[in-house]
Amino acid sequence: MSRTPAVMVQGTGSNVGKSLIVAGLCRLLANRGMAVRPFKPQNMSNNAAVTADGGEIGRAQALQAMGCRVPLSVHMNPVLLKPETDTGAQIIVQGKRFGTMRAREYGKQKAELLPRVLESFSRLEAECDILLVEGAGSPAEINLRAGDIANMGFAEAADLPVILCGDIDRGGVIASVVGTHAVLEPSEQDRIKGFFINRFRGDVSLFDDGMREIEARTGWAGLGVIPWFADANKLPAEDALDLSHGQGDGSIRIAVPVISRIANFDDLDPLRMEPGVTLELIGPGTPLPGDADMVLLPGSKSTIGDLAFFKEQGWDIDLKAHHRRGGHILGVCGGYQMLGKTISDPDGIEGTPGTVEGLGYLDVDTVLTPDKSVVEADGTHIPTGAPVSGYEIHIGRTHGPDSASPLMHLQSLNSPARPDGAISADGRVCGTYLHGLFTDDRFRKAFLAGFGTVSDLAYSRRIDTVLDDLAAHLETAFDVEALMRIAENR
Structure with missing residues (x-):
């Protein structure tokens, strides 16, 4: 039995642009006539959106759903952590308040939430042509690997191929991508099928040698260098740090x-x-x-x-x-x-x-x-x-x-x-x-x-226009056909 094409976008760190890229890819594929759904197994944000049935999901998944031109669903973000203190958060599971936990307590609990996360993923699989999954933080945070449901833990549970996003604007992008490869287990290295570089300012050809170096050191395929998208600040931000x-x-x-x-x-x-x-x-x-x-x-x-x-x-x-x-x-x-x-x-x-x-x-x-x-x-x-x-x-x-x-x-x-x-x-x-x-x-x-x-x-019309502009931006810089092959061969 064939499975719904799906691919997971993970990052070399937080705030490297994963959410924005997934939103743009959602609109790009929707413009091609595909039924697309966004999915993020675990999110952490106090910027939430409300679904029609009275549930909560992260604001980034709401924007991605807008990119897909579909209503919001609690299954697009089945676990949402809403920080209340420096060490504790309210836990939202499939849209509803599950409880309030300290970080260590949640660390012991999160593996028990994996069946609920996989249930939500399966529901979306049944209603679309392709699923675009967003990771949280970075798979390089190997100290958090035990019981992980946000990155490689979920990718393995759902048997998903992964592509990795690096942010050149913050500097050290070669080290961040190659370093991610270095700390992953061999099975996790193999799960990553490609990488791309985000937020490049200037002539992208100047990074050709950088792409070749990363490919040689990781064995991963380069999927493109995404130029800086100036209108990104016109889209809703998920993290207060982006204000x-x-x-x-x-x-x-x-x-x-x-x-x-x-x-x-x-x-x-x-x-x-x-x-x-x-x-x-x-x-x-x-x-x-x-x-x-x-x-x-x-x-x-x-x-x-x-x-x-x-x-x-x-x-x-x-x-x-x-x-x-x-x-x-x-x-x-x-x-x-x-x-x-x-x-x-x-x-x-x-x-x-x-x-x-x-x-x-x-x-x-x-x-x-x-x-x-x-x-x-x-x-x-x-x-x-x-x-x-x-x-x-x-x-x-x-x-x-x-x-x-x-x-x-x-x-x-x-x-x-x-x-x-x-x-x-x-x-x-x-x-x-x-x-x-x-x-x-x-x-x-x-x-x-x-x-x-x-x-x-x-x-709202302005936001919709920016999503279309972002999709066109990605069409010229990102190897979408390679992405589709990766998603189809899961």
């Missing part, structure tokens, strides 16, 4: 404090692309600017911890001065919770049970609860009457006098319409649980109009 410090030169200045566990930060991407907006990301130790029109408090994976981090930077003092000068404040999800009077964690979900004081700009209180809301939602932005769509992904319930002036009216599948968020008495502070709201062109246009800026950006 730039600022963007734009518009008349509206929006400042975003980058908290330590910032989550779902792709909320910011449409604003970053707006010509009329200057979006400034404020790093630790840097004061909030005194001339911002709005301070936007983003989502957080650990609201109480990030509230403490916010205050440690002195941002609470800066925010008070901003508000006193007449500035606006918007909190999204965790940022909304921080803007209230108190946050209570009676069950110790985020750490030691107890209650902490919030920033006090909204007369609401939040109680963190074990149940998690993960839903897509549509509705209306009450101040402007504009339609809005997005998704919720949070724990906790927020209520108080300011809830009587909600920011949104929302509707989710199989649930009654409900108010969401709150607006302060002076109208300059508001909060919402709705992520993805700025992706909606209708809402964003109305929101920015309130600050005197005209928006003509068609955000």
Whole structure:
């Protein structure tokens, strides 16, 4: 019985461009008329997307699904780790919360998740012509090899051929590819059928000798040198490390404090692309600017911890001065919770049970609860009457006098319409649980109009165009036919 063609893209390290290349290959093959599916057995990110059935997957797999022009599925990323502290993470399995574990505890557990991962892989195999699988980190991390389900452990379990991605922009790419070969077991070396070099600036022919050296030292086939793709920054980033410090030169200045566990930060991407907006990301130790029109408090994976981090930077003092000068404040999800009077964690979900004081700009209180809301939602932005769509992904319930002036009216599948968020008495502070709201062109246009800026950006259409451009970029630099032969001969 023949198996569905499939190939796994692994990298010489984290952030070498695997996710972007897989997204581009998904669109390239979809443009050729193929039914393509992305798959990542294990991902680590606080930037999650919500599926139609109320599950969570990594944002990179959501972008890859967009490349394939197919709906999101929890099976595209069956294990998602969402860091809550430096040593612990929330574990999402096939879209649902599985538990919270410390790194060592998860290390003992992950092999037991392999059957669930293989089940998801088999489901996708049954519905497509080819599967493009993305590894996590690097197979060279041999200290993590025991029980691995992210790289070679999964490749062996699913009997997948592998191609290796190296990033020349960070330097030392020959050593990173040849070094990866050196630390792998012979069976793993044989599983890798080819390699390619990503993010080359300038004349790619200058690396011809480098390609020949790598081929001679590894025995792997070179599949191409991918030139730098300048529009990569227009696509949603998965890692907070990819966030730039600022963007734009518009008349509206929006400042975003980058908290330590910032989550779902792709909320910011449409604003970053707006010509009329200057979006400034404020790093630790840097004061909030005194001339911002709005301070936007983003989502957080650990609201109480990030509230403490916010205050440690002195941002609470800066925010008070901003508000006193007449500035606006918007909190999204965790940022909304921080803007209230108190946050209570009676069950110790985020750490030691107890209650902490919030920033006090909204007369609401939040109680963190074990149940998690993960839903897509549509509705209306009450101040402007504009339609809005997005998704919720949070724990906790927020209520108080300011809830009587909600920011949104929302509707989710199989649930009654409900108010969401709150607006302060002076109208300059508001909060919402709705992520993805700025992706909606209708809402964003109305929101920015309130600050005197005209928006003509068609955000989703822009992302779709960039994916097509990326596919065309790969067509000229990557040996796609060799990739297909590798995938078909698994």
